[in-house]
Amino acid sequence: MRKFAQKFVLLSLVIGISAGTMVGCGSQTTGEVSSSETTGYGTSVIAIGKLNGVFNPFFYTTAYDDIINDAVNAALIGLDREGNYVPGIADFTIEEVANDAGEVQSIYTFTLKDGIKFSDGEPLTAEDVMFTFLIQLDPTYDGIATMNTLDIVGIEQYTKGDATEIEGLKQIDDKTVQVTINGVDPAATQKFGVAILPKHYYDAEFVKGDLSKIKEKNGTPMGAGAFVFENFENNVVSLKANPYYYEGAPKLEKLKFQVTDQANLFEAVRTELVDISDPSASPEMVANAEEAGLDYELIDNLGYGYIGINAERVPDINIRKGLMHLMNRKPAIESYYGDIATVIERPMSKVSWAYPDDVEEYYGYDVAKAKEYFEAAGYKDEDGKLMKDGEQLRIEVGISAGGIMDHPSAPILTQMKSDMEAMGAVLEIADTDGAVFFDILEQKGWDMWVAAWNSTVDPDMYQVYHSTGPSNHYCIYDDELDKLIVDARLTNDVEIRTELYQEALDIIMEEAVEMPVYQRKNMYLINPNMVNIDSLPENMSPFYNFYSELYNLEMAQ
Template sequence: QEIIDYVYANYPRYVGSDYFPGYTLKDVSQSPTLQAAFGMAMWGFGKINEEGAFVDNSGNTYDLAADTIDAKVYWQNILDKYGYDLGEINVEAAGQSIEDYIRDAYILAKGQEEGGVPSISGITTGTAVDDDGVERETIQIVLDGVDPTAIFKMGVQVTPVHYYTDGYTGSLNDFGVEVGNKAFMDFLKTKNVKPVGAGPYVFDEYKDNVITYTANDSFLLGSPKIKTFRYQEITLGAEYDSVKTDTVHYTDPSASMTIINDITEGEGDNAKLAYTLVDNDGYGYIGIQGQAIPEHEVRKAIAHASNVQLSVDNYYQELASVNYRTMTKVLWAYPDNPENLFPYDATGETSKGLFLEAGYVYDEGKNEMQYPEGHEKAGEQVTFKFTLPAAAENHPAGSIFIDTQKVLALIGVKVDIEVDEGLLDKLSTAYA
């Protein structure tokens, strides 16, 4: 069912195409059978024949107006193709792996039984003495593989049992819950007005765009010395001014050398300010559209013609560094001194060789790189469109694009640079 839902949500434009001819999006939206058939067709598990019937991958034929196709039919097709080879089945997954699905189903079923799940291999409890000399309870979780993002997938909210069970008159298990009891869930909702977590502060109120927190006297490491903490909403871009005018005491403006230099010089309102630089857990990258440029060699050619150091030199300066992997440098899994997989070649010769390797043709007399034979633009000059959401001088990738344009021009490749202020919205829609 997950694949069916995924396909219907992400590929509606293919309804009525050669993948699923004869139907409109309205037809599919009103029929679970058509949705299942569409999901199977898009995943290669069936197709509509010339008579309009749906033939699945197992050879069964269905009348889409009278027969029922659902997740059970889809699952049987998967079993017919792969048997119970879980590794192969996972290739077809649109999200959750089959092992995760089975595990979740087991835990859900066992959780409804008296006593619940007795134990989970890989999760153990114990005690440890902290640096402050206090012995505290611990939980150790052992993974069965390497996953740099595992900690973000735990999905466990730590909540104090003394608060969320206070006033509940039903029976609770050792973990402070009553499994599968609607009355218990309804009772928990009464605490939503003033939630309490396991952190150092407790929510007090939200008023006039200001959230007020008070010290959590039950905090694991002791009650905070600062007893009241307020979090105020500030207009984006006004963070620096808000701290200069004492509207707030701490803020996190986007770092720039201008702000740092002003605070360092310490003149006027800046005399009372100090700053601390913190590594950002994000990173930026330049995307190359694989559908528009399907050849791996050509995408590599563009990468070798891109001097990404320019974004640091001309925009971020001392506040950034080049990232050679598609993960944040703050992440523990980021390698030490990673190799630059696409070293910059200002001569364009590396890029030229990759174009030729992909079958493109170079006309030396015209200094023109041409699309290869068989391409819909065969014989024409290779032309790319580079798009920015802002003017080149105001965007980190601007100087990179301008330089890449010059490098590729050396080997006869034309690059047009355009500005589209709606670019980010278009990308969000494309990858939603």
């Protein structure tokens, strides 16, 4: 069996998926696809989580819906296995120039490849690219895409004024579109790498300020992707091959996505209800797969687990450092994941090109050192309790672990609780459901919490660590850190950005607001009796998996 557990350190992209859009799997398994449809007729069935049925790359609300979007649509820009940006349906160039005022601007030029067609046979042209861009730049746009955050020349006059065109957005000819932005934005390539929609299908008479006709087709998508949407009925999405697909017609006649409960993902593949699923990776799941004779892939997850501390609720850095020294990570991760996860030492996915090589541990597990920091914060032993100004040292930590502490970081907290009790302090562990947990987190209501970040294409740290970042749950406000983060946004030079980000990571560790815990893996489970294993991509990575080559997927003979 093939097992891939590689480390990739180049640019990453999760097209259309941002941190926070992934939700839990559904609990419905009705409307199952009959086994007769999965054999002999060129039809493959893939398990998928609960679908909301919003199959539009700019308005979807769950990452599962976006899997369907990716199958139906084709994007301007894609990724190779190492996470480098590569042409999708268009070649592209980036040129830095000076405007009349001597200010730097970046010009992005997209040139469509020859012969690109939508699934109805109509040509895909620059007019469709313009239409797609204008959807996201519309003053009324309320979807998940972030192209409207780019400083495109003339964008403010368009979104806030009476302008009917955007100065920096131009159609050069039938195959070419050019976008000019002010300054340099390393994340712009990701934001331009979107699926292109057919104007003639969604809204041939599109005008600024009215996205209603586009949204009307959220449940009946059409694009230039490998497959054509047929229907979504009884928890099954049915697709058929697109004969006009630019990479070549798919080898499958049909492809179905079956909504499947997380708890049933292994059995669904073993019993041939579905051909491929993605259960949570664990030593037990690996053992089950091998015993059942199933093929599987283990791939580093583009994200990481961590324990955070709110610097406003725990303002004394000595207390925060003391807490860090009580986090015994390695035994916890080994007991939960075995050898399919690793402890990390900086708050960033090891998949990212900005994660430092050969980095050393910043805070080792050391109970005596922790007590020294608590004492440095002014706490003294009074009748077996660590007290300061009449108050016992007390920390509340939130974790969403199903009410039974089923979480890789749970053993860390239970040992912290025991260690703190032994020295006369209190750790209150609140194991809540996900909705309550994240509601309190958004309100900055936890002293300390356990969670995980999903990473995106670019390791831009602004959202999470900048003083004005919308997801700065740590309440860290550091001028030097802010400057490093902003400076890293002003250049496309990866070496310079890497150096800046690594300095920023050290500041975050010194501030003791986030303990990086683990880098886990994702798992794909495949039934070799149903799927031709040789039709799966070689050397899958966090950026390039079997979804990247659905058009090559074949049934077993």
